[in-house]
Amino acid sequence: MSPAGNPGHAPDQASHAAPDHAPHPAPTHAAHHAPAHTAPPPRALPGRGEAHRHVLVAIVLNRPGVLNRVASLMRARNFNIDTLAVSHTDQPDVSRMTITLHGDDVLVEQAAKQLYRLIDVLKVQDVTSDPTVEHEIALIKVRADERNRGEVLTLAEMYKARVVDLAAESLIVEATGTEAEVDALIALLRGFGIKELVRSGTVVMSRGAGSIEEAVKR
Amino acid sequence: MGTRADDSGRTPTATAAGGGGPSLSATSAARGAATGSGRGRINHMPGAGTARADAINAGRHEMLTDTLRKQIKSLAERGVKRPRIGADAVCEALLAQGVDVFFGFPGGVLLPLYDVLGDYPELRHILVRHEQGAAHAADGYARASGKVGVCLATSGPGATNLVTGIGNAMLDSVPMVAITGNVVSSLLGKDAFQEIDITGITLPCTKHNYLVNDPNDIPRVFAEAFHIARTGRPGPVHIDVTKDALMGACSAEHPETLYLPGFKPKFDGHFRQIKLAAGEIARAERPVILAGHGVLISNATAELRELAEKAQIPVAHTLLGVSAMDETHPLSLGFVGMHGWKHVNRVIQSCDLLIALGMRFDDRVTGHVPTFAPYARIIHVDIDPAEIGKNVAVEVPIVGDVKRVLAALLPQIEPVSPEARAAYLGQIAEWKAESERMPWHGSGAWRDGQLSADFVVSQIGAASGHDATIVADVGQNQMWTARYAGFRRPNSHISSGGLGTMGFGLPAAMGAAVGRPDKETWAIVGDGGLQMTAQELMTLVQDNIPVKIALLDNRKLGMIRQWQELVYAGNYHSSSLLGPDWLKLAEAYGVAGFRATTPEEVDGAIAAARAIDGPALVHFVIAEEQNVFPMMPAGKGLSDLLEEQFEEPKQ
Numbered sequence: 083m084s085p086a087g088n089p090g091h092a093p094d095q096a097s098h099a100a101p102d103h104a105p106h107p108a109p110t111h112a113a114h115h116a117p118a119h120t121a122p123p124p125r126a127l128p129g130r131g132e133a134h135r136h137v138l139v140a141i142v143l144n145r146p147g148v149l150n151r152v153a154s155l156m157r158a159r160n161f162n163i164d165t166l167a168v169s170h171t172d173q174p175d176v177s178r179m180t181i182t183l184h185g186d187d188v189l190v191e192q193a194a195k196q197l198y199r200l201i202d203v204l205k206v207q208d209v210t211s212d213p214t215v216e217h218e219i220a221l222i223k224v225r226a227d228e229r230n231r232g233e234v235l236t237l238a239e240m241y242k243a244r245v246v247d248l249a250a251e252s253l254i255v256e257a258t259g260t261e262a263e264v265d266a267l268i269a270l271l272r273g274f275g276i277k278e279l280v281r282s283g284t285v286v287m288s289r290g291a292g293s294i295e296e297a298v299k300r
Numbered sequence: 301m302g303t304r305a306d307d308s309g310r311t312p313t314a315t316a317a318g319g320g321g322p323s324l325s326a327t328s329a330a331r332g333a334a335t336g337s338g339r340g341r342i343n344h345m346p347g348a349g350t351a352r353a354d355a356i357n358a359g360r361h362e363m364l365t366d367t368l369r370k371q372i373k374s375l376a377e378r379g380v381k382r383p384r385i386g387a388d389a390v391c392e393a394l395l396a397q398g399v400d401v402f403f404g405f406p407g408g409v410l411l412p413l414y415d416v417l418g419d420y421p422e423l424r425h426i427l428v429r430h431e432q433g434a435a436h437a438a439d440g441y442a443r444a445s446g447k448v449g450v451c452l453a454t455s456g457p458g459a460t461n462l463v464t465g466i467g468n469a470m471l472d473s474v475p476m477v478a479i480t481g482n483v484v485s486s487l488l489g490k491d492a493f494q495e496i497d498i499t500g501i502t503l504p505c506t507k508h509n510y511l512v513n514d515p516n517d518i519p520r521v522f523a524e525a526f527h528i529a530r531t532g533r534p535g536p537v538h539i540d541v542t543k544d545a546l547m548g549a550c551s552a553e554h555p556e557t558l559y560l561p562g563f564k565p566k567f568d569g570h571f572r573q574i575k576l577a578a579g580e581i582a583r584a585e586r587p588v589i590l591a592g593h594g595v596l597i598s599n600a601t602a603e604l605r606e607l608a609e610k611a612q613i614p615v616a617h618t619l620l621g622v623s624a625m626d627e628t629h630p631l632s633l634g635f636v637g638m639h640g641w642k643h644v645n646r647v648i649q650s651c652d653l654l655i656a657l658g659m660r661f662d663d664r665v666t667g668h669v670p671t672f673a674p675y676a677r678i679i680h681v682d683i684d685p686a687e688i689g690k691n692v693a694v695e696v697p698i699v700g701d702v703k704r705v706l707a708a709l710l711p712q713i714e715p716v717s718p719e720a721r722a723a724y725l726g727q728i729a730e731w732k733a734e735s736e737r738m739p740w741h742g743s744g745a746w747r748d749g750q751l752s753a754d755f756v757v758s759q760i761g762a763a764s765g766h767d768a769t770i771v772a773d774v775g776q777n778q779m780w781t782a783r784y785a786g787f788r789r790p791n792s793h794i795s796s797g798g799l800g801t802m803g804f805g806l807p808a809a810m811g812a813a814v815g816r817p818d819k820e821t822w823a824i825v826g827d828g829g830l831q832m833t834a835q836e837l838m839t840l841v842q843d844n845i846p847v848k849i850a851l852l853d854n855r856k857l858g859m860i861r862q863w864q865e866l867v868y869a870g871n872y873h874s875s876s877l878l879g880p881d882w883l884k885l886a887e888a889y890g891v892a893g894f895r896a897t898t899p900e901e902v903d904g905a906i907a908a909a910r911a912i913d914g915p916a917l918v919h920f921v922i923a924e925e926q927n928v929f930p931m932m933p934a935g936k937g938l939s940d941l942l943e944e945q946f947e948e949p950k951q
Binding site: 121122124125126127128142143146147150151154155158188191192195196198199200201202203204298 | 499500503504507508511528560561562563669670671672673674675684685686688689690691692693
């Protein structure tokens with residue numbers, strides 16, 4: 083099909099080799115998007131970029147099943163949630179979720195857009211690159227007796243953690259901070275023997291006067 | 301190539317006199333007797349031009365304008381002396397939403413509703429034979445009429461039987477409200493008889509769902525459900541109502557306004573994006589429009605045509621976009637994708653601008669994405685923001701209703717003369733002539749005189765004046781229908797695109813015939829799919845729904861067989877299947893049956909079926925090994941088509 087004077091336009095892939103499939107039929111037109119003698123680059127697949135951690139805030143209606151809807155959607159769409167924290171807000175019929183997940187920007191944007199499709203979801207915001215206060219709380223039950231209790235207490239103090247329960251063989255450290263800070267403390271305490279660990283998942287709030295919730299207030 | 305694995309035990313050429321109902325002794329041999337007498341005798345119920353058909357049209361108009369009807373006749377006005385219960389609120393809500401017909405199957409927890417249905421004679425209830433049929437019928441009704449389809453099933457197995465149809469409506473964006481009953485709320489979660497967590501099951505395959513256990517919630521929930529189902533990107537909404545909610549006293553009024561703060565579809569495209577799109581179109585030399593289901597849903601067929609003509613842009617269709625443009629229009633190309641026309645796929649692969657309207661870049665359309673439309677910049681218009689950039693990265697995204705976006709775009713488009721695009725359009729015309737010539741068996745015979753399916757489909761299209769609603773099942777029959785029936789009227793083509801549900805054809809045609817009683821309705825089905833939902837033949841008879849069924853019988857699961865031949869080296873495991881004696885089956889149901897086994901018998905059999913006042917089945921005994929070509933193998937791109945090894949007829 084391809085006119086004889088225009089052979090260079092055939093894409094370079096083996097599967098396209100048949101001259102029948104040569105795309106440019108009209109050599110008189112300047113092919114401004116497809117320079118001669120080069121195959122077009124492959125079309126990019128969305129969501130295959132470099133993955134990094136994202137924090138999403140979702141404001142949702144406080145209705146039965148809304149947590150199930152969000153969790154079910156994330157599972158069905160193959161998004162891997164790292165943490166999910168849910169609580170009431172100051173408005174009785176509105177709840178707030180903080181979701182952290184890993185993915186490239188396009189994938190996380192797609193997750194947010196899919197969340198918007200849920201009728202009970204009022205607002206979704208990716209606050210990853212915003213200035214925020216970000217905290218989670220962890221309770222860590224550490225093996226500690228009179229011999230090494232002092233060491234544990236010192237470490238806890240350095241991380242501004244509190245001891246909230248004390249027994250002969252163990253104590254409970256309550257730590258708050260960013261995910262990374264809590265990770266660091268846990269790594270240090272692991273040497274003493276962690277008997278039990280629970281983390282709340284990250285909660286986050288934007289700095290400054292702006293409010294995500296006010297945007298959805300009636 | 302393949303083995304002739306005819307294990308059906310019947311010779312395909314048998315033309316035993318079938319005969320339909322008691323007074324019918326029609327066979328393919330009755331061709332002469334039946335032709336010509338057909339047209340005037342077709343009596344669709346309710347008839348075209350009757351008061352009932354007018355009422356349906358009025359209801360459709362009201363639904364499209366999304367206004368709740370204010371006047372709902374109360375029980376007292378109906379002369380019924382009993383307290384108003386939740387089941388009354390359900391019936392009133394359906395009437396308030398303009399529902400005139402729904403498809404259902406009763407059960408224990410629904411009996412309170414069926415107990416009051418007789419007080420609402422305006423609601424036509426069609427008793428199906430299986431709940432899946434109810435869901436597909438509601439789906440077909442919605443696609444043919446543009447209204448919300450409604451289906452009803454009881455708790456437990458009734459509800460789970462609906463799920464396939466709900467999923468089908470979800471993937472094809474069909475407005476539907478599915479109602480299920482559930483056990484009394486005190487038994488919820490106790491594993492009661494016929495209790496299943498159906499809202500948990502439908503959650504991922506509905507646009508939204510509700511569990512209602514207070515009768516006073518019924519009016520609000522139903523109003524919200526219909527609004528959500530038909531607004532923005534349409535979809536199915538499921539309402540699960542407990543038995544005590546149906547039975548309990550209800551005092552709540554039907555709401556005038558809705559409070560849905562999380563549901564704000566965006567209809568108007570952003571003006572800056574529309575301006576960008578106009579610039580792209582002005583610069584493009586080889587533009588092509590890819591029209592999807594959204595064009596039909598938003599009723600933008602006129603705008604589509606205007607854009608195509610004004611800027612001389614050829615129009616390709618997705619499978620569900622077929623019928624968005626009259627196929628005889630010179631700028632209409634046909635449908636794209638895995639089994640689409642070769643010339644259309646070539647246009648997509650060589651265009652420099654792809655204008656995608658109301659479609660979602662399904663893998664059956666794109667094939668291997670990295671090689672899809674390699675030279676094209678893409679404008680993507682869709683009302684669902686989540687579709688933008690989901691499967692394919694695009695240059696100009698526009699979130700909005702296709703009709704409104706095109707209306708805003710059209711004034712910014714500079715007219716282009718056909719001469720300016722002569723080289724481009726000429727090349728396409730050449731490709732088109734070539735690809736239509738290749739696999740087309742216009743003689744009616746595929747090989748050795750065996751009946752060719754594409755011929756049958758094209759003759760049905762021609763006999764019905766290209767105005768009938770034609771509903772396909774899934775598989776080869778679906779592809780032949782989309783390619784060869786010749787669609788001219790919007791929404792005259794109905795197909796299960798996203799979910800690919802075998803068994804869809806017959807029940808969906810049933811719904812389509814009820815939704816558009818003024819149009820002839822054909823179901824084009826295979827012998828595999830029809831055996832999945834054949835029980836709805838009885839529904840056609842009981843409710844006198846005049847669906848004509850064209851059964852393309854190749855004694856095979858044809859698409860499975862095709863893949864096994866082409867991809868799995870001829871390992872034909874489980875693709876041959878027995879079928880019943882179809883004419884006897886039709887007769888047993890009281891459906892008029894006809895048979896055609898040769899090309900010469902096709903027109904007569906079609907005419908005989910069209911002459912029947914009511915449902916009819918035509919058994920077309922087609923070639924067993926005919927494949928649908930071209931075909932894009934899974935994982936490949938639109939440029940890697942398999943084509944038929946075509947032998948030139950010997951002189």
